[in-house]
Amino acid sequence: MAAGIDDISIYIPRLYLDAADFAKARGLDPGKLERGLGIGQMAIVDTNQDPACLAANACLKVMQKNKLTPDKIGRLYVATESSFDESKAMNSYVIGMLEQVYGKDTFGHCGGIECKFACVSGSYALYDNTNWIRAGEAEDKYALVVVSDIAKYDLGSSGEVTQGAGAVAMLLNNTPRLLSFDPKVTSTSIKNEYDFYRPFGKETPIVHGQYSNLLYLIQVKNALIDYKKKVKETGLIKLKEGETILDHVDYLNMHLPYSNMGKKALAYLVRHEWRTLPRWKEIIDEVGMEEPIPKDPRGTIESVLEDADFMAKDHQFTKLFTNTEKYVELYESKLASSLIASKMIGNLYTASLYLGFRSSLEFEYQKGVDLNGKRVGFCSYGSGASAMIFSGVIQPEYAQIVKDMNLEEELGPRTKLSLDEYEELHENKRTHEENIRSANKEFVIVDVKTSNESKGERHYAFVD
Numbered sequence: 001m002a003a004g005i006d007d008i009s010i011y012i013p014r015l016y017l018d019a020a021d022f023a024k025a026r027g028l029d030p031g032k033l034e035r036g037l038g039i040g041q042m043a044i045v046d047t048n049q050d051p052a053c054l055a056a057n058a059c060l061k062v063m064q065k066n067k068l069t070p071d072k073i074g075r076l077y078v079a080t081e082s083s084f085d086e087s088k089a090m091n092s093y094v095i096g097m098l099e100q101v102y103g104k105d106t107f108g109h110c111g112g113i114e115c116k117f118a119c120v121s122g123s124y125a126l127y128d129n130t131n132w133i134r135a136g137e138a139e140d141k142y143a144l145v146v147v148s149d150i151a152k153y154d155l156g157s158s159g160e161v162t163q164g165a166g167a168v169a170m171l172l173n174n175t176p177r178l179l180s181f182d183p184k185v186t187s188t189s190i191k192n193e194y195d196f197y198r199p200f201g202k203e204t205p206i207v208h209g210q211y212s213n214l215l216y217l218i219q220v221k222n223a224l225i226d227y228k229k230k231v232k233e234t235g236l237i238k239l240k241e242g243e244t245i246l247d248h249v250d251y252l253n254m255h256l257p258y259s260n261m262g263k264k265a266l267a268y269l270v271r272h273e274w275r276t277l278p279r280w281k282e283i284i285d286e287v288g289m290e291e292p293i294p295k296d297p298r299g300t301i302e303s304v305l306e307d308a309d310f311m312a313k314d315h316q317f318t319k320l321f322t323n324t325e326k327y328v329e330l331y332e333s334k335l336a337s338s339l340i341a342s343k344m345i346g347n348l349y350t351a352s353l354y355l356g357f358r359s360s361l362e363f364e365y366q367k368g369v370d371l372n373g374k375r376v377g378f379c380s381y382g383s384g385a386s387a388m389i390f391s392g393v394i395q396p397e398y399a400q401i402v403k404d405m406n407l408e409e410e411l412g413p414r415t416k417l418s419l420d421e422y423e424e425l426h427e428n429k430r431t432h433e434e435n436i437r438s439a440n441k442e443f444v445i446v447d448v449k450t451s452n453e454s455k456g457e458r459h460y461a462f463v464d
């Protein structure tokens with residue numbers, strides 16, 4: 001049975017921090033943010049917003065757009081790493097909010113959980129719900145999978161430039177108008193790692209930035225190796241002599257903690273794939289240097305990062321490689337459009353990959369490309385660490401959905417924060433009632449209980 005994404009909606013908070021202002025305040029060269037990391041603006045939540053509000057707002061959008069009543073939704077899953085309760089699942093809060101609009105107990109029949117594995121958990125949630133549909137258990141109902149996060153790092157830390165917030169809600173069914181997932185090829189890798197983690201009670205993560213970059217690349221490559229094996233075994237793609245699987249994937253969406261990480265990941269995977277193909281000789285001739293090898297090729301991530309000579313040469317090689325004609329063509333056609341939204345919004349953790357997918361659809365459609373039948377590959381990564389690679393094919397009805405996508409309009413008029421306002425929000429110096437923007441047709445927090453018997457109880461309202 002087919003299963004995939006029928007429609008997709010986003011909700012992005014309207015406050016933002018401008019990367020150039022941020023660079024100035026932190027004494028950084030704005031070029032590092034703009035060109036080095038690919039960051040333009042970071043979406044920031046107001047005092048009366050949390051990841052559950054963001055998720056509920058995205059769900060409401062996709063339901064209203066499709067005129068869906070709750071009886072049509074069989075499962076509602078939330079994937080997040082911005083959880084605020086160790087026990088009560090975030091989807092219960094989301095259902096509580098949606099029932100304020102649709103009526104008490106209208107979601108009573110619906111199942112679902114909150115999923116956690118850093119940024120990759122949304123992909124596991126999609127996979128599980130796709131299989132619920134494939135197993136024939138959906139009884140003509142949709143699964144609603146929403147990925148929602150607030151990416152928040154310590155003030156003054158190297159991760160602070162890679163913040164953002166937002167949610168993406170995806171409606172899944174067995175007659176998807178947007179994208180049908182390829183069966184039996186979803187591939188994963190997993191390893192116990194401490195590249196990025198957030199211990200109980202801590203609002204911001206502990207991060208080993210450069211380690212996390214390299215681990216991301218390695219884990220995604222490992223998942224790709226498994227994906228290739230499955231694609232060959234299932235006969236999904238038949239490779240001719242001298243071809244790589246990437247030649248048959250029209251679009252690649254990467255997990256985007258910052259938009260240039262997508263560029264880094266694409267270059268790494270393409271090098272891995274092309275290195276054994278006849279075309280590599282031509283590439284090396286154009287690059288004008290051999291691909292460097294670490295002193296200890298079987299070493300650890302730490303030993304590779306400490307190998308300064310290798311790191312410098314590899315950096316140089318990557319720069320030259322990514323300027324080759326063949327690579328530029330691949331980058332422009334398969335990845336570039338997916339990075340546009342990330343640059344304007346920042347890191348959404350679980351939602352970053354899917355914001356990228358949405359961005360790619362909108363901006364490729366605007367170029368006039370016929371997307372029908374195009375294969376889309378997804379490279380998902382979550383710290384801690386696990387990667388997942390899967391793919392799907394864009395469906396003939398896609399234009400019904402994509403023609404109305406308009407990121408600028410959806411972001412709406414945004415409010416630029418001053419550095420002082422941003423730091424006040426970051427350090428939780430304002431109460432939830434001291435919001436900066438007035439809410440408009442959205443869910444917001446109206447109360448968080450502090451008494452011993454009901455500590456942490458959250459109450460929300462829909463502001464019309």
Ligand code: HMG
Pocket residue numbers: 029031032033035036037081117118119120158159160161162196207208209210212213216255256257258261264315349381382383
């Ligand atoms: P950093 O060390 O401050 O930056 O931290 P850098 O020195 O690596 O510079 C970044 C880039 O800017 C480099 O380019 C520089 O050359 C360039 P690259 O070598 O990569 O091509 N640059 C400049 N370019 C132009 N003009 C200039 C200039 N100066 C430098 N003047 C880091 C960067 C990402 C490590 C940091 O921001 C961080 O720790 N971020 C948080 C962790 C993170 O995002 N990791 C990504 C991989 S792990 C992941 O994706 C999982 C995650 O989403 C969590 C989850 O799964 O839940 C984070």
